Amino acid sequence: MTPEGISQLITRVSLRDRNAFDALYSSTSAKLFGVCLRILSNRTEAEDALQDIYVKIWNKADRFAIAETSPISWLVAIARNHCIDILRARKPSSSDLDQAANIAEPSANPEQSSIAASESRRIYDCLGQLDQARASAVRGAYLNGDSYEDLAARHKVPLNTMRTWLRRSLLKLKECLEA
Amino acid sequence: MSATPTDSTPPDDDFIAAEYVLGVLALDEKQSVERRIATDVSFARLVARWQQQFDGMNAEFDPVTPPSHMKALIDKRLFGTVSQQSAPFFGNLAFWRAVAFAALVLAAIGFGRDFLNNSSAPDRQLIASMDASGSAYRTVAVYNQDRKQLKVSLLAGELPADRSLELWLIAGTDAPVSLGLIKSAQLTEFPLDRSLAGKLQEGTTLAITLEPLGGSPNKTATGAIVAAGTVREI
Numbered sequence: 001m002t003p004e005g006i007s008q009l010i011t012r013v014s015l016r017d018r019n020a021f022d023a024l025y026s027s028t029s030a031k032l033f034g035v036c037l038r039i040l041s042n043r044t045e046a047e048d049a050l051q052d053i054y055v056k057i058w059n060k061a062d063r064f065a066i067a068e069t070s071p072i073s074w075l076v077a078i079a080r081n082h083c084i085d086i087l088r089a090r091k092p093s094s095s096d097l098d099q100a101a102n103i104a105e106p107s108a109n110p111e112q113s114s115i116a117a118s119e120s121r122r123i124y125d126c127l128g129q130l131d132q133a134r135a136s137a138v139r140g141a142y143l144n145g146d147s148y149e150d151l152a153a154r155h156k157v158p159l160n161t162m163r164t165w166l167r168r169s170l171l172k173l174k175e176c177l178e179a
Numbered sequence: 180m181s182a183t184p185t186d187s188t189p190p191d192d193d194f195i196a197a198e199y200v201l202g203v204l205a206l207d208e209k210q211s212v213e214r215r216i217a218t219d220v221s222f223a224r225l226v227a228r229w230q231q232q233f234d235g236m237n238a239e240f241d242p243v244t245p246p247s248h249m250k251a252l253i254d255k256r257l258f259g260t261v262s263q264q265s266a267p268f269f270g271n272l273a274f275w276r277a278v279a280f281a282a283l284v285l286a287a288i289g290f291g292r293d294f295l296n297n298s299s300a301p302d303r304q305l306i307a308s309m310d311a312s313g314s315a316y317r318t319v320a321v322y323n324q325d326r327k328q329l330k331v332s333l334l335a336g337e338l339p340a341d342r343s344l345e346l347w348l349i350a351g352t353d354a355p356v357s358l359g360l361i362k363s364a365q366l367t368e369f370p371l372d373r374s375l376a377g378k379l380q381e382g383t384t385l386a387i388t389l390e391p392l393g394g395s396p397n398k399t400a401t402g403a404i405v406a407a408g409t410v411r412e413i
Contacts, residue, residue: 004399008354008399011355011400011404012349012355014404014407015349015384015386015404015407016384016409017349017352017384018258019351019352020352022250025250025253029244029245029249029250030242030243030244030245031240031242033242033243033244033245034240034241034242034243035240037243038240038241047245047246047249050245050249050253051249051252051253051256054253054257055253055256055257058257062311062404069227069230069231069234070234072237073230073231073234073237076234076237076240077230080202081202084202084209085206085209088204088205088206088209089206120235120236120238121235122235123232123233123234123235123236124235124236138201139236139239141201141202141203142200142201142202142233142236143236143239143240145202146202146203147202147203147204147205148203148204148205149205151203166198166201166203167194170194170197170198170201173232174193174197174232177232
């Protein structure tokens, strides 16, 4: 479905149109379920989260028209945000942190086949200009929901060092993205 | 968290916005940022800009079809039912309060009789109260079936100087159809042709969006919805 089509569905959902809600669910739920699975890494939690997310979408749809963003990005942001809340609310135990250190890092070079739009290329071009470990920290945070603690454990650096790393990485990214 | 002149760190707010979008903050920090987004427009813009910058990575979330029973669970939570029957836009109480309020205001500003047009109205009349949460606009629409004319009045909110308010009719699953622009806060009349008149019935949705001056450049609503409501027969 085109972005315009999805925008129109969201607008109609904000008017409490249940047919539009059904159509929006059919055309976007696979993407949002993918987000939940990736971030939560747990199928049961992902299924619960997906339900919460569509309840939120139904209730928040009237705010979409005000947001200046593409419809699918808006939906993904709602899903990511919800999943990250769930992750952060989990009690961090030392075993989680040990585990985090052992999880494979996301590769620095994502599959090119999945990157089509030029907007996507720009963020990856700019990530490519960062040191590889730092680029993977940024991607790990965005795609896997890693917290500062997770990142510090995985990269075996103190928390404050990780903050400084990320801060510098974001500054470089910003310069590149806005160049 | 202060930046020295030689240190080229971004302003703190911008960095916090980026951290928030990346999702690295602890829960309490994240929640305090969310409270700020809700109240601080310029900070919310920083967040939106970072979100747009990172959107490119969304392509890496591979779609996975959820189990087929999920949608029914969601419907059950939202509507208490999985049937296709549309839920009413307004609770009855809220709707009748709005109608009562509208009638009072119309009477008070002196054109209530003309607006409601009781003398020539048939026994049944179509009326809609339109508003939206967080919107400054409250409006009411009354349809004269004999003259196929829809009258709309703003009860609250001003006509913006640099934008137009456009009225839309949404029948069932059809795309919204523009009925035209609201030209006066007091009273704007929209003559409906036969096909549109046929679509205006109980359950039809009326909505008002904020559009560029002169109305939406294409045939679809492009701006924020400032008011919406369902047509009722009274």
